[in-house]
Amino acid sequence: MKIFTAIKDIQTEILKQKSLGKSIGFVPTMGFLHEGHLTLINKARQANDIVVLSIFVNPLQFGPNEDFSTYPRDFERDSALAESEKVDFLFCPSVEEMYPNEPSIKVIVQERTDVLCGKSRPGHFDGVVTVVSKLFHIIMPTRAYFGKKDAQQVAVIEGLISDLNFPIELIAVDIVREKDGLAKSSRNVFLLPEERQQAVVLYKSLNAAKAAIDQGERNSSRLMGIIQEMITSESNGKIDYVEILTYPRLMPLEKLEGRIIIALAVKFTTVRLIDNFIVDID
Amino acid sequence: MKIFTAIKDIQTEILKQKSLGKSIGFVPTMGFLHEGHLTLINKARQANDIVVLSIFVNPLQFGPNEDFSTYPRDFERDSALAESEKVDFLFCPSVEEMYPNEPSIKVIVQERTDVLCGKSRPGHFDGVVTVVSKLFHIIMPTRAYFGKKDAQQVAVIEGLISDLNFPIELIAVDIVREKDGLAKSSRNVFLLPEERQQAVVLYKSLNAAKAAIDQGERNSSRLMGIIQEMITSESNGKIDYVEILTYPRLMPLEKLEGRIIIALAVKFTTVRLIDNFIVDID
Numbered sequence: 001m002k003i004f005t006a007i008k009d010i011q012t013e014i015l016k017q018k019s020l021g022k023s024i025g026f027v028p029t030m031g032f033l034h035e036g037h038l039t040l041i042n043k044a045r046q047a048n049d050i051v052v053l054s055i056f057v058n059p060l061q062f063g064p065n066e067d068f069s070t071y072p073r074d075f076e077r078d079s080a081l082a083e084s085e086k087v088d089f090l091f092c093p094s095v096e097e098m099y100p101n102e103p104s105i106k107v108i109v110q111e112r113t114d115v116l117c118g119k120s121r122p123g124h125f126d127g128v129v130t131v132v133s134k135l136f137h138i139i140m141p142t143r144a145y146f147g148k149k150d151a152q153q154v155a156v157i158e159g160l161i162s163d164l165n166f167p168i169e170l171i172a173v174d175i176v177r178e179k180d181g182l183a184k185s186s187r188n189v190f191l192l193p194e195e196r197q198q199a200v201v202l203y204k205s206l207n208a209a210k211a212a213i214d215q216g217e218r219n220s221s222r223l224m225g226i227i228q229e230m231i232t233s234e235s236n237g238k239i240d241y242v243e244i245l246t247y248p249r250l251m252p253l254e255k256l257e258g259r260i261i262i263a264l265a266v267k268f269t270t271v272r273l274i275d276n277f278i279v280d281i282d
Numbered sequence: 283m284k285i286f287t288a289i290k291d292i293q294t295e296i297l298k299q300k301s302l303g304k305s306i307g308f309v310p311t312m313g314f315l316h317e318g319h320l321t322l323i324n325k326a327r328q329a330n331d332i333v334v335l336s337i338f339v340n341p342l343q344f345g346p347n348e349d350f351s352t353y354p355r356d357f358e359r360d361s362a363l364a365e366s367e368k369v370d371f372l373f374c375p376s377v378e379e380m381y382p383n384e385p386s387i388k389v390i391v392q393e394r395t396d397v398l399c400g401k402s403r404p405g406h407f408d409g410v411v412t413v414v415s416k417l418f419h420i421i422m423p424t425r426a427y428f429g430k431k432d433a434q435q436v437a438v439i440e441g442l443i444s445d446l447n448f449p450i451e452l453i454a455v456d457i458v459r460e461k462d463g464l465a466k467s468s469r470n471v472f473l474l475p476e477e478r479q480q481a482v483v484l485y486k487s488l489n490a491a492k493a494a495i496d497q498g499e500r501n502s503s504r505l506m507g508i509i510q511e512m513i514t515s516e517s518n519g520k521i522d523y524v525e526i527l528t529y530p531r532l533m534p535l536e537k538l539e540g541r542i543i544i545a546l547a548v549k550f551t552t553v554r555l556i557d558n559f560i561v562d563i564d
Contacts, residue, residue: 007447011447011449014449015449018301019301019303020303021301103445104391104392104393104394104441104445105389105392105411105441105445105446106389106390106392107388107390107446108387108388108389109386110386110387110388111386112386129387130446133415133446134447137446137447137448137449138447138449140449159386159387160387163385163386164387164389164412164416165289165293165416165419165420166419167293167297167419167420167422
């Protein structure tokens with residue numbers, strides 16, 4: 001595994017590989033890798049000649065009161081995991097390398113962002129599409145791998161690729177969960193012990209909603225009610241949002257039909273967790 | 283020469299060429315080709331395996347009261363010229379092909395745009411960097427060729443490439459002029475006969491300013507005065523702006539030093555012309 005910190009170096013190496021006809025699979029991450037990331041790497045390994053993993057905690061996508069400085073980092077462990085998963089190139093630039101100046105060019109997204117995480121994180125997705133555009137230009141992947149836990153991010157990046165005609169195939173990979181159902185996340189380490197036990201309620205409430213749908217429930221408000229009540233009664237977490245929208249357009253809906261997303265975010269003492277089910281309604 | 287109208291078709295063809303290690307020279311235009319464009323094509327032809335010319339009048343970069351609908355178009359003539367200049371691929375998408383929906387993703391530029399053409403054309407450069415980003419993703423050029431007549435556009439695209447890390451070399455090519463000095467432009471056809479004669483004053487006034495600099499003048503206001511007076515007295519054109527700025531940062535300057543741009547825009551009856559000199563001051 002080759003480790004790159006300079007944009008110019010990896011860009012030169014990738015251009016060389018591409019001129020040899022090699023396909024590039026790219027897994028962009030903020031590091032502190034968990035099994036979810038390793039699944040992405042694995043999928044990339046199966047389908048591409050070269051696998052590139054990036055680790056970059058992107059300040060542009062954190063709000064002023066968010067957890068940029070405390071976001072967990074462990075380069076030694078990440079690097080060892082990447083090597084054992086047969087990553088070819090690890091790209092881990094500094095903030096100064098990625099943003100040597102206040103950028104004069106930004107990519108902005110005007111749809112799908114006034115719902116879910118976009119509502120409580122203004123500017124977050126502009127930061128995401130700007131850094132992802134930069135990374136796409138640096139790595140020039142054939143295929144890019146994203147986890148469905150950030151379902152809104154997947155939808156926004158689907159829009160980015162399509163609206164700006166990136167020659168890239170987006171591969172969205174299923175959520176990987178702990179044994180009790182909690183979605184894997186780098187932020188889970190910040191749960192207090194009792195919160196870690198309670199956090200399973202995110203998954204449990206999504207399952208309850210899904211079960212109600214299977215039994216014929218088609219009323220969106222009642223489904224959200226089921227989830228809200230379960231989270232409130234079985235945890236000390238504070239609900240940030242519970243929403244049911246069309247997927248991937250993320251439009252509000254009256255009657256449940258077609259492909260929908262049930263998504264939620266819950267704040268615990270020092271960490272905010274998200275989870276979602278994407279459900280096809282007959 | 284192969285002609286493409288579908289994004290998917292040319293993108294597939296380019297990916298094939300790139301995987302064979304071919305270099306791609308790209309000349310993006312709005313068509314109605316003149317010798318300036320042909321010079322760009324020539325430069326691209328000399329340095330690249332494949333030359334791609336695009337013709338697309340981009341609605342996003344025209345304001346509501348600007349000349350999008352009347353911008354001159356002549357596909358037959360352009361196509362014949364492209365063929366005779368040994369263009370390999372001609373890409374001429376429809377507006378619907380480039381913008382099938384109102385785009386949810388935009389690229390915006392926050393520097394170098396409150397001066398020169400940016401002042402009287404709000405949103406113009408956002409439209410430019412958005413379409414250029416799309417074209418760069420579609421054509422994936424090794425080198426992209428732009429004329430220095432749009433010096434601000436060159437500066438903005440320099441920023442686009444650098445801030446978003448496009449793996450592309452920008453080649454800025456000198457202005458090509460008519461025999462009397464008028465900068466070649468697709469819009470020159472709209473000059474009335476007497477305006478065509480008067481229009482040489484743009485070039486003449488830039489030369490007068492340059493002569494004053496050569497004789498030791500270093501006062502920016504006095505230089506602008508020389509230009510304004512000459513344009514006003516020798517034409518019926520209305521001055522949109524005369525500005526002297528650093529280049530390529532396009533910052534205001536007190537004392538003339540280093541690389542500067544003297545740029546101007548003049549409105550005639552139905553057309554607005556621009557011209558500039560880039561001057562290195564000892």
